[in-house]
Amino acid sequence: MDFINKAIDSLATVGKEVSQKATDVSAIAKATLQMKEKEKQLQNTLKALGTVLYTQKKEVAEELFPELTELIQILDEELTELKEHVAALKGKKTCPGCGKDVTDDAKFCSNCGAEMPAAKAAEVVDVEVAEADAEDDESVVEEIIDEIKDAAEEIKEEITE
Numbered sequence: 001m002d003f004i005n006k007a008i009d010s011l012a013t014v015g016k017e018v019s020q021k022a023t024d025v026s027a028i029a030k031a032t033l034q035m036k037e038k039e040k041q042l043q044n045t046l047k048a049l050g051t052v053l054y055t056q057k058k059e060v061a062e063e064l065f066p067e068l069t070e071l072i073q074i075l076d077e078e079l080t081e082l083k084e085h086v087a088a089l090k091g092k093k094t095c096p097g098c099g100k101d102v103t104d105d106a107k108f109c110s111n112c113g114a115e116m117p118a119a120k121a122a123e124v125v126d127v128e129v130a131e132a133d134a135e136d137d138e139s140v141v142e143e144i145i146d147e148i149k150d151a152a153e154e155i156k157e158e159i160t161e
Contacts, residue, residue, distance in 0.1 A: 054061045054072060062069045080094070087094045092101040097114030106116050 054069065058069070083099065084094050087101045088104075090101065091104055093104055093106075093116065094100070095102055095109035095112060095114055096117065097109055098112040100109065100111040102109050102111070102116065108115055
């Protein structure tokens, strides 16, 4: 019987040790999960701090971190261009106030009420007209005629060869 009592005691001791190990593993897993959550919160808080610094104290950010602020500006411009491109592909345009997509013919944003800029095609035409007005109209026409004549001569030479 002494053997059975020793075996029971030994099993009880092993059971307690296994139970303690399971508790330890569980505590480690819980602490690791909490640690990862705190790291995530820290990263989000640092990002928020950077955003606040950049948006509210831009002059300070530019002075302290000129390369980073320049990169932020470049990335922001590229992102804006890509958003406008996607909106144009969808037959829409992007509101300069809030960034939402609105119909291409909208004069005001339905989300924030900001006035929508005129279509870019109209801007290009306006610029070309303004440039043409600034130059001597006759010289512009003569240059275009000369270019057409040169192109026609090249085509004629290619045909005769």
